[in-house]
Amino acid sequence: MLERSLVVSAPGKVILHGEHAVVHGKVALAVALDLRTFLRLRPGGGGSVTVRLPGVGVEASWDTPRLRALRSGCPGPPPPRPGTAAVRRGPSVEQLDTLREFAGITAESSAPESLATLAFLYMCLAISAKYGDVPSVDIIVWSELPTGAGLGSSAAYSVCLAAALLTACGAIACPLAEGESTARWTEEELSLINSWAFQGERVIHGNPSGVDNAVGTWGMCVFAEMSLVASRVPTLRILLTNTKVPRSTKVLVAGVKDKILKFPAIMNPVLDSINAISQECQSVLEAMPGNPSPEYYPVLEELFDINQHHLNVMGVGHPSLDRLCHVTASHGLHSKLTGAGGGGCGITLLRPDTSPLAVEAAKRDLCACGFECWETNIGAPGVTLHSSSSLKADVLHALSMS
Ligand SMILES: Nc1ncnc2c1ncn2[C@@H]1O[C@H](COP(=O)(O)OP(=O)(O)OP(=O)(O)O)[C@@H](O)[C@H]1O
Numbered sequence: 001m002l003e004r005s006l007v008v009s010a011p012g013k014v015i016l017h018g019e020h021a022v023v024h025g026k027v028a029l030a031v032a033l034d035l036r037t038f039l040r041l042r043p044g045g046g047g048s049v050t051v052r053l054p055g056v057g058v059e060a061s062w063d064t065p066r067l068r069a070l071r072s073g074c075p076g077p078p079p080p081r082p083g084t085a086a087v088r089r090g091p092s093v094e095q096l097d098t099l100r101e102f103a104g105i106t107a108e109s110s111a112p113e114s115l116a117t118l119a120f121l122y123m124c125l126a127i128s129a130k131y132g133d134v135p136s137v138d139i140i141v142w143s144e145l146p147t148g149a150g151l152g153s154s155a156a157y158s159v160c161l162a163a164a165l166l167t168a169c170g171a172i173a174c175p176l177a178e179g180e181s182t183a184r185w186t187e188e189e190l191s192l193i194n195s196w197a198f199q200g201e202r203v204i205h206g207n208p209s210g211v212d213n214a215v216g217t218w219g220m221c222v223f224a225e226m227s228l229v230a231s232r233v234p235t236l237r238i239l240l241t242n243t244k245v246p247r248s249t250k251v252l253v254a255g256v257k258d259k260i261l262k263f264p265a266i267m268n269p270v271l272d273s274i275n276a277i278s279q280e281c282q283s284v285l286e287a288m289p290g291n292p293s294p295e296y297y298p299v300l301e302e303l304f305d306i307n308q309h310h311l312n313v314m315g316v317g318h319p320s321l322d323r324l325c326h327v328t329a330s331h332g333l334h335s336k337l338t339g340a341g342g343g344g345c346g347i348t349l350l351r352p353d354t355s356p357l358a359v360e361a362a363k364r365d366l367c368a369c370g371f372e373c374w375e376t377n378i379g380a381p382g383v384t385l386h387s388s389s390s391l392k393a394d395v396l397h398a399l400s401m402s
């Protein structure tokens with residue numbers, strides 16, 4: 001059992017192409033975002049598990065003997081093959097019902113705090129059942145990511161939980177040496193973290209593809225058939241806009257499935273077309289040098305436009321996202337939704353030669369719609385272990401360490 005405190009973090013993500021289609025076996029291009037979720041785990045002596053999730057208003061504590069008694073119903077997935085996302089066996093309906101009853105969560109509640117608590121309980125019990133005893137720990141999770149806005153907050157949360165709980169149970173090492181500021185796990189350990197994070201995503205999403213937890217674990221990826229198939233994307237300038245319209249990935253993913261079942265002959269060609277967009281975009285990105293010149297951009301922009309129309313056809317658009325696309329188009333910029341859609345965030349591609357004045361003008365108009373936007377470069381490290389001295393003051397404060 002772990003004797004010292006640890007802090008782990010995992011990044012959010014931006015999906016360039018392939019959201020929703022990836023749930024149905026198509027290719028997705030996704031990149032880590034420099035906004036992270038942080039988790040601090042402290043070994044506790046009190047025979048209890050305490051969890052604080054300020055982002056969703058959860059503060060809970062359970063006695064370890066009560067949790068131990070619940071564990072037999074929570075077997076975990078078999079070990080993954082290196083580089084693969086995970087197997088598709090996870091929590092059963094009965095297991096989740098038992099945990100809901102234990103935590104006082106009403107059936108079918110999709111409230112953020114209910115899903116976060118359920119994912120925590122499932123992962124804590126299943127990981128400890130497989131690798132050791134229920135650890136007496138005190139956990140706090142805080143995030144720079146907006147919750148439920150399409151930037152992979154659920155996956156960053158699940159990846160942090162998997163890394164911390166597996167380390168606490170001794171299933172993976174604690175690779176941070178004295179004097180080091182950050183450390184990462186071995187490839188095999190990352191595969192295990194990813195596999196368990198996928199189980200957390202299953203609790204939150206219902207039917208995740210695994211792309212978000214793969215990005216949270218490895219940082220950036222091209223994702224197909226439950227596996228990473230490549231991992232290099234050039235630096236792209238992106239304007240990220242949060243429409244602040246709340247939505248649930250679980251509900252949107254279920255809606256797309258219903259539409260495909262209802263109109264297979266109409267929807268399957270749309271999925272195939274999105275797959276072709278991801279492949280086309282991947283080949284453009286692969287041909288681009290690290291600091292690309294403007295000549296590559298017209299194709300990337302057109303692919304954004306086509307995919308945005310497809311996502312509308314699939315029923316995951318929203319008037320706020322149409323407005324976002326319209327406003328940026330009036331500044332000569334091209335946008336699409338990112339993540340599950342239905343509100344949440346959109347991304348706008350900025351060319352290397354897009355002037356700061358043009359970006360400022362677009363931002364002003366987007367903010368006038370009530371949206372929040374910020375410019376970012378995409379690409380960030382995957383799940384990471386931190387020394388407390390390497391953390392910024394706001395993170396230390398949020399994790400009650402200052
Ligand atoms: N910081 C956090 N603390 C606790 N739970 C969180 C946190 N961030 C996200 N969650 C959980 O994840 C849920 C949001 O997941 P959801 O998949 O709907 O959105 P997302 O992951 O932000 O977007 P997308 O899946 O489109 O990328 C919340 O309702 C909550 O249960």
Ligand SMILES: C[C@@](O)(CCO)CC(=O)[O-]
Nearest residue numbers: 019020208209210339340
């Ligand atoms: C909508 C979706 O494709 C991406 C959510 O970020 C769902 C998934 O892949 O699990």
Ligand SMILES: [Mg+2]
Nearest residue numbers: 152154155249
């Ligand atoms: Mg999610």
